[in-house]
Amino acid sequence: MGQFLKGKAHVFGDDINTDYIIAGKYTKTLDYGSLASHLFEDLDPGFSKKVSPGDFIVAGENFGCGSSREQAPIAIKYAGIGAVLARSFARIFFRNAINLGVPAFVCDTRGVEAGDELEIDLSSQRVTNLRSKAVVPIKPLAPVMVGIINEGGLVPYLKKHGDFKLPD
Amino acid sequence: MGRTVIEKIISKHCGRDVTAGDFVVAEVDLAMSHDSTGPIAVEAFRKYGRGRVWDPSKVLFVLDHATPSPNERVSCLHSLLREFVSEQAIRLYEVGDGVCHQLVVEKGHVRPGDFAVGTDSHTCTYGALNALSFGIGSTDMSGVLLTGKLWLKVPEVLKIIYSGRLAPGVFAKDLMLYTIGKIGAAGADYLALEFAGEVIRNMEMSDRLTMCNMSIECGAKAGFMEADEVTLSWLEERAQGPFEPVFDDPDAAFSDLYEWDVSGLDPQVARPHSVDNVVSVGEVLGTKIQQVFIGTCTNGRLDDLRVAARILEGRKVSKDVRLLVCPASRGIMLESMKEGILPTLVEAGATVIPPGCGPCPGTHQGIPSDGERVLSTANRNFKGRMGNNRAEIFLASPATCAASALEGRIVDPREFFEGKGA
Ligand code: SF4
Numbered sequence: 001m002g003q004f005l006k007g008k009a010h011v012f013g014d015d016i017n018t019d020y021i022i023a024g025k026y027t028k029t030l031d032y033g034s035l036a037s038h039l040f041e042d043l044d045p046g047f048s049k050k051v052s053p054g055d056f057i058v059a060g061e062n063f064g065c066g067s068s069r070e071q072a073p074i075a076i077k078y079a080g081i082g083a084v085l086a087r088s089f090a091r092i093f094f095r096n097a098i099n100l101g102v103p104a105f106v107c108d109t110r111g112v113e114a115g116d117e118l119e120i121d122l123s124s125q126r127v128t129n130l131r132s133k134a135v136v137p138i139k140p141l142a143p144v145m146v147g148i149i150n151e152g153g154l155v156p157y158l159k160k161h162g163d164f165k166l167p168d
Numbered sequence: 169m170g171r172t173v174i175e176k177i178i179s180k181h182c183g184r185d186v187t188a189g190d191f192v193v194a195e196v197d198l199a200m201s202h203d204s205t206g207p208i209a210v211e212a213f214r215k216y217g218r219g220r221v222w223d224p225s226k227v228l229f230v231l232d233h234a235t236p237s238p239n240e241r242v243s244c245l246h247s248l249l250r251e252f253v254s255e256q257a258i259r260l261y262e263v264g265d266g267v268c269h270q271l272v273v274e275k276g277h278v279r280p281g282d283f284a285v286g287t288d289s290h291t292c293t294y295g296a297l298n299a300l301s302f303g304i305g306s307t308d309m310s311g312v313l314l315t316g317k318l319w320l321k322v323p324e325v326l327k328i329i330y331s332g333r334l335a336p337g338v339f340a341k342d343l344m345l346y347t348i349g350k351i352g353a354a355g356a357d358y359l360a361l362e363f364a365g366e367v368i369r370n371m372e373m374s375d376r377l378t379m380c381n382m383s384i385e386c387g388a389k390a391g392f393m394e395a396d397e398v399t400l401s402w403l404e405e406r407a408q409g410p411f412e413p414v415f416d417d418p419d420a421a422f423s424d425l426y427e428w429d430v431s432g433l434d435p436q437v438a439r440p441h442s443v444d445n446v447v448s449v450g451e452v453l454g455t456k457i458q459q460v461f462i463g464t465c466t467n468g469r470l471d472d473l474r475v476a477a478r479i480l481e482g483r484k485v486s487k488d489v490r491l492l493v494c495p496a497s498r499g500i501m502l503e504s505m506k507e508g509i510l511p512t513l514v515e516a517g518a519t520v521i522p523p524g525c526g527p528c529p530g531t532h533q534g535i536p537s538d539g540e541r542v543l544s545t546a547n548r549n550f551k552g553r554m555g556n557n558r559a560e561i562f563l564a565s566p567a568t569c570a571a572s573a574l575e576g577r578i579v580d581p582r583e584f585f586e587g588k589g590a
Pocket residue numbers: 233267268269288290464465466524525526528529546547
């Protein structure tokens with residue numbers, strides 16, 4: 001990851017569950033590209049066609065609640081989404097996203113409108129809305145998660161370390 | 169400062185005394201996975217290039233989410249898992265054995281004080297047995313299969329003490345829907361929920377499992393209870409090995425402590441499309457329904473089928489309704505055959521589905537059509553959950569579901585329990 005991520009916002013509300021991210025009927029596959037084509041289908045049937053690589057998902061509270069299905073962040077990853085920003089995430093989804101190396105950021109997303117261009121500065125941990133010029137801080141990740149995301153996800157992390165290393 | 173059940177269980181599994189907020193690496197006693205999320209875990213595990221899982225005796229796989237297989241894609245995923253478990257000498261529950269969470273508790277794979285994880289959000293069910301258990305993703309599971317460990321943040325505990333007595337015709341499902349409606353879909357995010365009080369102590373194990381099963385619906389990391397005589401007698405013939413129940417210290421610290429008298433509670437219904445959209449049954453009386461589903465890891469147990477049979481005995485399901493019944497396990501199916509419950513249900517017009525998840529996750533076996541309304545004993549009513557985003561799902565107790573199936577519309581089940589005592 002470079003220092004900046006830039007993308008167009010697709011805006012969602014609160015309590016977006018993993019069934020909405022990817023419906024259960026599509027999850028029975030290891031063809032991850034096929035998951036991406038059904039992303040958010042039950043909420044917005046044409047969604048996967050509207051997404052360009054690098055776009056952001058911007059949501060309210062409790063994004064990714066419900067099922068533990070990892071097909072949800074996998075669908076987001078394979079749709080080419082550059083980052084997910086939410087005011088808060090459901091616990092399992094957030095872990096899954098980090099484990100897969102999908103950038104997920106907790107920040108104040110109020111005021112972001114569909115189509116806004118956002119810029120994430122990873123070094124200063126801030127998000128700028130290029131339309132409204134609003135700047136919001138990103139809530140810091142737990143150090144163990146920083147370690148995992150720095151390796152690109154849990155599989156590369158464990159391949160390298162062989163075990164979990166908690167920072168002191 | 170005293171410690172909670174959760175702090176004690178995690179301390180035991182990471183070899184030092186921890187308190188809420190600490191980050192730890194804990195050893196797991198049980199790792200469970202199934203046909204929906206398991207294949208991704210296996211794929212991730214293979215990437216480590218290590219042949220063996222850390223301890224096959226602590227791993228379980230279950231084929232339950234799409235069983236018997238509805239198509240060749242699912243069949244191939246089932247085969248992938250069968251190959252993995254046979255190569256690794258891991259225990260597999262096959263097609264028709266039942267829903268993963270029911271099998272784990274019924275077959276004694278979890279005991280008080282254990283730490284269990286599963287690639288399914290309703291793994292929190294096992295907290296009813298005084299264990300710490302919760303759902304994880306497939307990649308996290310690959311790490312558990314490799315190391316036998318998981319990193320986690322020790323959660324704070326939100327304790328709810330229920331006092332009073334549930335009225336006849338009002339059940340654990342109603343109490344849990346009420347709880348979720350009150351605290352909201354994110355009300356217990358990152359917290360563990362402890363259920364306590366005389367109402368819980370008066371519950372059978374099946375009711376306790378229903379409560380803990382749905383703790384994830386308000387975002388809780390885990391739901392749990394202390395162990396008592398009910399727990400011990402349930403475990404007597406099941407537990408695979410010794411165990412030691414864990415209790416809160418008298419001066420344990422909780423994030424919050426609620427005390428609710430629930431004596432006057434009405435039967436509850438969650439309306440579409442979220443589990444916290446809960447009202448008393450009176451507010452949705454008369455809502456027409458086309459399908460009723462009694463089953464799942466929430467309410468597919470023997471006690472649930474018994475209640476349904478008591479209501480349906482000698483009666484007929486409305487001609488406008490399809491009643492689907494799915495016993496949560498092979499054992500429950502057998503027992504309900506022996507007790508005459510299944511014949512009663514079938515005579516009343518029910519269609520019986522082989523043990524497993526049935527239509528709950530929307531893959532097969534009872535997908536509603538456009539505009540239809542389903543009344544279900546499951547734990548989720550998200551749009552599209554049962555396979556069609558143009559259908560609506562209402563959630564209720566087995567009693568409300570059975571009584572409503574007779575009428576073709578939502579009714580108050582209490583008329584079937586009047587004067588009979590709880
Ligand atoms: S019955 Fe439904 S909620 Fe329970 S494990 Fe199966 S799909 Fe999940």
